[in-house]
Amino acid sequence: MRYLIVLIPALLLPFVLTDFWLAQVLTRSLILGIIALSLSFLATYLGVVSFAQASLAGVAGYAIAYFGPNTVGIGVPLPFIVKLPLALLLAMIAGALIGFVARRSRGIYAIMITLAIGVAFFYFTRQNYVLFNGFTGFSGVLPPALGDRSWGDPRPLYYLSLGVAIICVAMVQGFVRSPLGLAVQAVRDAPGRLLALGIPTTFPIIAAFAFSGLIAGSGGILNAWFQERVSSFSVGFGPIIDILIISVIGGLRHPTGAFVGAIVYVILDIFAIDLIDRDRFNLLIGIVLLAIVVAAPNGLQQLAIDWVGALRKRAAKTPAN
């Protein structure tokens, strides 16, 4: 019931909005939200903040570009039915590898090691021409055709992204209730006790990272289709930080906050230059970010929930007085 309040407008929006708002604001928010969801998932249920989620998304994006149509003449074209699972699988493997490397790191150290992995991956894509086509990367990465149109057109891509977002949220909710998901949360809460019980913590950690790779990878594929390209810039320091910002301003308490964070971030990113002198828009972005971090310790979603709660309380009180 609660979900319908969000879902029905989301389904109807394409009939109201212009292509720009649909594609550049909403679809982009959904895609960034999916990638940020993979970070929120790790933060919420494993208690690890990973800076490598943009890289995981990049792995899937690069795979889709390498195994699909592109205009740079690099790669091995594979049929859609093969390359899609392959790209997701590669993102999961990459996630598992990161999980393995970071299995013993917690807190700030986990932040650092994942950041290092992310930046190393960025430099590698920039320098390697055989697999990643270096600095320039891949262009002409088109989504498959949809009848005589393309999945890349604003409405189809919006619905596709919305669908994937819903599936990802559902998967997260399913995963955390599964025995494996419970083990992951046990690792977060009491790794020592788990070890004492004879349950190894390595496997749940790796599984959680692999799962986050699956989600980030889904977002990464959508992003490659949305941008019609993937390059070293897609996995650079900027995107790494963007994903973190989105997760945190949305709030890490509940994974769906990622989507709230994404839409705020995207709107700020696009329109800040209109609100202030065109040379100084980064100042505005920085100040707004700082304000959100200071004013909403648990993220914007939680802030909104608190406000609604407070309003309700007041509304409930008024008649009594």
Added chain:
Amino acid sequence: MTLFFVVTLNGLTLAALYFLAASGFSLIFGLMRTVNMAHGALLLLGGYIGWSVADATGLWALGVFAGGLGAAFAGALVQIGVLGWMQGDELRQTLASIAISIILADLMLWIWGGTTYQVRTPDWLSGGMRIEILGIGYAKVRLYLMAFALVVGVALWLFIQKTRIGAVIRAGVDDQDMLRALGYPINRIFVLVFAMGGMLAGMAGVIAGSALSIAPGTDLQFLLSSLVVVIVGGMGSVGGAALGALLIGLAEQYGLAYAPTYAAVVTFVIMVVVLAVRPQGLLGQAEA
């Protein structure tokens, strides 16, 4: 063979610069568990201030001092104004410091523009000198840089190991709560540490601007190198920062000389390997 020695020397001098840049970061990171993502911005701010002062007065040493002071002031302000309010919430601090670094970077672009600056050095630091054994010329400023880093390193070590306030800081690295319980004004100590970290960063910025150059983007470069150095070496220890800087400085120069294509990757791979094997860094203590 000459090349090997020269590259080693380059690695050592670069390590000295990395050590200067990272020591402040390490101090803050070690005591306060704060990942100060605005560290690079403080470094660049110090560099710019140093350039302006050195340019106006013609006194290089005054530039270094002013750069350190300016960044120390900015660092203290960051701690008092923002980060101090969220002590203990590491992630929020990380994010707030990212926001601060965005703001600072844009303010600096506003004031100093996008040109590349080089801090003009006095004659005794400028130009090259012959190193007869190797039969090459070498930049004087880089040789002095090593000496400077050594002095700063020893001073920092003495300060932390031998003074009372150093003992308090060390205690803080190990157990913040105990320190608080003993009635130490931990918040004031935090501000002091932040100011010191800023000062080290600011001086490193002026020196980076003398030996290399500073421009928008320098902030990110030194933030990343400081992160790597501190992580590899182990947090909160002067020796760790030195060891990390050595490792990274050498690796980067060998990479640049012998495998330029993947030089930038090497550094980060070292970090990943170290962390995977020893999550607390080479000289760091295991987490409680």
Added chain:
Amino acid sequence: MKNLKIAVSALALSAAAVPASADDIKIGVISILEGAFAALGQDGIRGVEMAIADAGGSVAGKDVELIVVSSDASPDSAVAAARRLIEQDGVQVIVGPLSGSEGLALRDLSRSYPEVTIINGSSGAQDTTLRDPSENFYRFGGDGAQWMAGVGTYAHDTLGYEKVAIVAEDYSFPYTQVLGFMSEFCAAGGTVPEKFWTPIGNADYSSVVYSIPQDVDAIFVALGGSDAVSFLTQYQQAGFNTPIIGGSITIDQTVLSSDASFRDMLLGAPAGTPTVSDFDSPEWTAFSAAYAEAYPDGLGAPSIFAHHYYMGGHAAMLALEEVGGDLSDGGAAFRAVLDDLEFVQPTGGIMRLDENRNGIVDNFVIEVFEREDGSLGTRAIEVVKDVNQTLGQDLETFLAAGPVSRDNPSCP
């Protein structure tokens, strides 16, 4: 300075508050206003503004409104900026972008918006117009290879260099510059025994400095901004004195005005560029004076970016005037005018396009000299007229050599 900024932003705000009349013509501008390229991007904006001001701010009786959007040198950001301009602001003419990868991205994007015309700012990637060009992407200017025309021959024939080592950043624009230099230099009989490709944004070149073979006659340096300053400083500090040959953004006003210790070493160093800071043709003197008057706090002279964004804006204004500001046919008439447009460049030559809509340009071999006030500038030694994108070679042969890369071209 600050007051001016505030005045400008107040203007911008009031412009935003009053909806532009439907008759206004909107021109979108994409430039880089953040990060390491911000100074260059700002100069690009100055160029467009000058082009609009030249026409009195209006065309065919309609006011022209500039909508400036920033990218961050990444293709993704350039595409997002262009989509925003097209879909949100409804512009049909875009001037920009600044850097090579962005240019390629916008060329690709332009195919999805046939009613929009993109006029390149200063991006200099070769393939933007050479291979697989787009009908509505124009470049009134050259690519990175054209910008080096004349230098290879000058280095070999006039300066007598036989062996040259190359230090350049490891991405497409320097590859193209190296091609421009080597195609002449190698044809003249010179050799390039070694190339050093360094990662972009590298600060410490000291180990590269010592790896350069001692027996070369000169070093061709194609690094930009702070990379160039760092390399040149460290090279000079190491006590080497092998002459330098500069790329188009290496010997640039932003580098020359950086007040660094290598300045003496650079005196007399040749480079290739379409933009000379101190050039005494009447056109350039007028352009330079207009620039200095409009932007007292700008650079010492218009940079390559101001120059090229100006040409983009100027072409747009001329063609808009010609069609009476009417783009209602999806810009078809506008583009037909652009195809055959010819105008006098700020440097004095005639700008016109080839069939791929790439400029046929005049290029300069320049050298660094010291002005009377002690600052460094560049002056022209030689003008190479009518440089086309294939550098005078036959198109088939030129294409057959394949796209530029770390190893192409090669003449060890």
